[in-house]
Amino acid sequence: MLIEIHRKLHQELGIPANYGGERKLPYYEEATDLIDVGPNLVGRIQRLAPEAAAKWQQMVETAAGGGVRLLIVSGFRSYEHQAELIRKKIAAGRAIDEILKVNAAPCYSQHHTGTAIDIATPGSRPLTEEFEISDAFNWLTEYAAEYGFSMTYPRDNRFGFVYEPWHWAL
Secondary structure, X not given: OHHHHHHHHHHHHOOOOOHHHHHOOOOOOOOOOOEEEEEOOOOOEEEEOHHHHHHHHHHHHHHHHOOOOOEEEEOOOOHHHHHHHHHHHHHOOXXXXXXXXXXXXXXXXXXXXXXXEEEEOOOOOOOOHHHHHOHHHHHHHHHHHXXXXXXXXXXXXXXXXXXXXXXXXX
16 A cells, blocks of 8 residues: 555656665655644644654653743654645745755655654744754754654755754654
8 A cells, every 4th residue: 555655646746766765765654543742833733653742742841841942843744744745845836856855755754653753942943954053952962862852864864855953753
């Protein structure tokens, strides 16, 4: 079934057939056991896998105790939601090659697992490199590993994605 979904969405979106293999990207299954963890910055309820949800909540509470606010931008994303993000960018005139430097193709996003979180903080524009100069980023760099989280896409990462200081995963 995953192969069928992969093939259909990738063909529709114009994603090169060698996309995953060339970049050595793993496939990710969609999580089915998810827990609501509250709204994101625009009020949309976000969900995470149970272990990620528990660790996220602990991390948020501990950071808050130190005066740092961690906000969720994005948690779990279905294959279809990931495809819709790409469709919108294509409709806005962006080239698929450029889009795939920022957004993983459906079936290749860690967000499908429910264990990846895009994080923001007040005073820093979400989903921008500006996040790396925030107190939240400094806190995550020092303490996130204690909760099992790591930044997946550092500068010059092996997957060919842009630097994402806001993206952390179990």
